[in-house]
Amino acid sequence: MVNWSLYYLSRNLEQISRIEIRQRVLVLGGGGAVGLAAIQLSAAAGCIVTTTCGSQSIQRVLDVGAEQAIDYTTEDIELAIKGQFDAVLDTIGIPETERLGINLLKRGGHYMTLQGEAASLADRYGLAIGLPAATAVLLKKQFQYRYSHGIEYCWTYMRADAEGLDEIRRLAEAGKMKIPxxxxxxxxxxxxxxxxxxxxxxxxxxxxxxx
Ligand SMILES: NC(=O)c1ccc[n+]([C@@H]2O[C@H](COP(=O)([O-])OP(=O)(O)OC[C@H]3O[C@@H](n4cnc5c(N)ncnc54)[C@H](OP(=O)(O)O)[C@@H]3O)[C@@H](O)[C@H]2O)c1
Incomplete structure (x- = not known):
């Protein structure tokens, strides 16, 4: 089992965002550096990966293991996607991708965004106000989406993790992880x-x- 959280998450998020073999995973923004890594980690874990990206990135995401790539600049993503997902990683984190990701999850699924507001609120208001404000925003969204969609919502952050790096090294040596x-x-x-x-x-x- 490979976990995106080996890359980004704190321990508690790691526990809730595990992905397993044959689960369906949606990576919003698979054409970027993080998205491309997430596709490969998910594919290496045996997940079935769908992703959105620009037209110039389609072949690249298919080559590294995505089963379906949807061009967000020309296609209607909701029409192009059939069925629902166990996990969504949103590397873009704008309201449109958040709405899309939440709506495409099955009940009990996990939505993870790289654009949590903790850093921006702390930058704007300072740590003393920004961090409690961010916690309030996060808790509100978690409660709201659990109630409205039955899904788990979380923010993911990069952190140093020796175990994660070791897993990435193993995948890279096996040719399953390529970072251009x-x-x-x-x-x-x-x-x-x-x-x-x-x-x-x-x-x-x-x-x-x-x-
Ligand atoms: N939370 C954290 O700890 C953490 C860690 C690392 C990065 N980040 C953040 O995560 C984001 C992604 O980082 P990155 O290094 O992957 O960036 P990047 O390499 O610059 O990739 C961004 C990609 O997003 C794609 N894109 C833009 N709008 C899109 C949309 N509406 N739908 C689908 N794809 C879209 C574009 O793909 P195409 O070229 O295919 O059009 C672009 O190449 C950044 O905002 C970064 O700051 C957060």
């Missing part, structure tokens, strides 16, 4: 590397090379 690297910068050009990502000059992963 778009550009490599020497460590002395760390500013340029950050700018390349922030200004969206480089679409894929950027690597800093240490001598």
């Amino acid at each position: 690297v778009e550009k490599t910068f020497p460590i002395t050009q760390v500013r340029e590397a950050h700018e390349a990502k922030e200004k969206r000059l480089v679409p894929g992963k950027v690597v800093l090379e240490v001598d």
